[in-house]
Amino acid sequence: MPASPSTARAINDRVALQLLQREGPLTAGQLKAMTGLSRPTVADLVERLQGSGLIQVVGESGEQRRGPNARVYGIVADRAHLAALDVRTQGVTLVVADLLGVTLAEASLPIGDDTSTEPAVERAVALLERTVREAGAARLHSVGIGAPGLIDPMSGELRDTSGLPAWHRRLVAALQERLPARVVVENETNLAALAEQRAGAARDRDTFVYLWLGHGVGAALFLDGRLRRGASGGAGEIGFLPVPGTAGLPSANDCGGGFHSLAGSAAICELAEKYGIQAAPAPGPAAAALVAAAVASGHAADFLDALAHRLSLGAAAVASVLDPGCVVLGGEVGHAGGEELAVRVEARLAALTPLPTQVRAGDLGGDAVLHGALLTAREAAQDELFAPGA
Known part of the structure; x- marks a missing residue:
């Protein structure tokens, strides 16, 4: 059945908006060429989108720079404001951005282990409210949150996970209760993988495994272009993976003895001490500073080889099952390890599994979670604002 005129208009409008989002400001002629629509149809959709306040003239192009054909149209960036939060065990980092994803303000807040639940929640919410004011955002449309722990695949809620601060779960609930905005929460590793797939090392891959190596370890699975969460939201809990080389086995409540015991920050620090690697104090996991120092020195091949061996054990188990x-x-x-570490892991992986598996260093590092949370918030806003009849 052919689409009705109103449905066809809505589809054309959304396609044009997505092009403007991806390509940046365009002329009507460029929209015509990219969409394949007729000139009158493009003229109509431009008029509709201007009337709805979604696009505006942002300049002119061409030699003469005048007349309707020279007008360049762009999305109205302040039509909606977004926020993204990276919630870690020891604090919160956040950004406020416009509809195009341009950062307007950012802030961070350490939260110590001795801070009780309600004060921690209030401080985090106050930080967001203050940053929103500093950004000049009248109202948030969507908020994306990246947090450690499991996300229930049915409800989309952060599950109560042992070992994580109680304020994590309460913060998500408080933001949902107090903000006149759509709040979307996702596992931090999944968001980091999304960011690398959209704007990082996996831009050309529909299927890959992302290993998060920070204070702890985790994995995210992109298969055939889709993020896979598993039946309970726990796909990628690689820290619990039994591997050789540990002192014991993990349990349902403790990943000690699992892959975490080889690749977590504390384990890497112990390995670096064994090989005499030292580094100046730096923000983020101490392990990252030590790995960066080892790479920069050019004389730490033994340490990097040992670390690559450890990482290859977890990577081989996942690769052998999923063939990513x-x-x-x-x-x-x-x-921090960059190409120097990735090459070593790939070589050891080739000796452990017959399945050809390329290993790449992530481009975005620890910023990947915040980047992924902002992408999620922006998509939530676009789904509503770009929807037919919005």
Whole structure:
């Protein structure tokens, strides 16, 4: 059945908006060429989108720079404001941005272990409210949150996970209760993988495994262009993976003895001490600073080889089951190791599994979670604002 005129208009409008979002400001002629629509149809949709306040003239192009054909149209960036939060065990980092994803303000707040739940929540909410005011945003449309722990695949809520601060779960609920905005929460590793797939090391991959290497370890699975969460939201809990080389086995409540015991920040620091690697104090996991120092020295091949061996054990288990063709070493440690570490892991992986698997260093490091949270908030806003009849 052919689409009705109103449905066709809505589809054309959304296609044009997505092009403007991806390509930046365009002329009507460029929209015509990219969409394949007729000149009158493009003229109509431009008029509709201007009338709805979604696009505006942002300049002119061409030699003469005048007349309707020279007008350049762009999305009205302040039509909606967004926020993204990276909630870690020891604090919160956040950004406020416009509809195009341009950062308007950012802030961070450490929250110590001795801070009780309600004060921690109030401080985090107050930080967001203050940053929104500093950004000049009248009202938030969507908020994306990246947090450690499991996200219930049915409800989309952060599950109560042992070992994580109680304020994490309460913060998400408080933001949902107090903000006149859509709040979307997702596992931090999944968001980091999304960011690397959209704007980082996995831009050309529909299927890959992302290994988060920071204070802890985790994995995210992109298969055939889709993020896979598992039946309970726990796909990628690689810290619990039994691997050789540990002192014992993990349990349902403790990942000690699992892959975490080889690749977590504390384990990497112990390994670096064994090889005499030292680094100046730096923000983020101490392991990342040590790995960066080892790479920069050019004389720490033994340490990097030992670390690559450890990482290859977890990567081989995942690759042998999923055959992703590509593993991205992400988080602060993966970013610090760069190509130097990725090449070593790939070589050891080739000796452990017959399945050809490329290993890449993540491009975004620890910023990947915040980047992914902002992408999620922006998509939530666009789904509503770009929808037919919006």
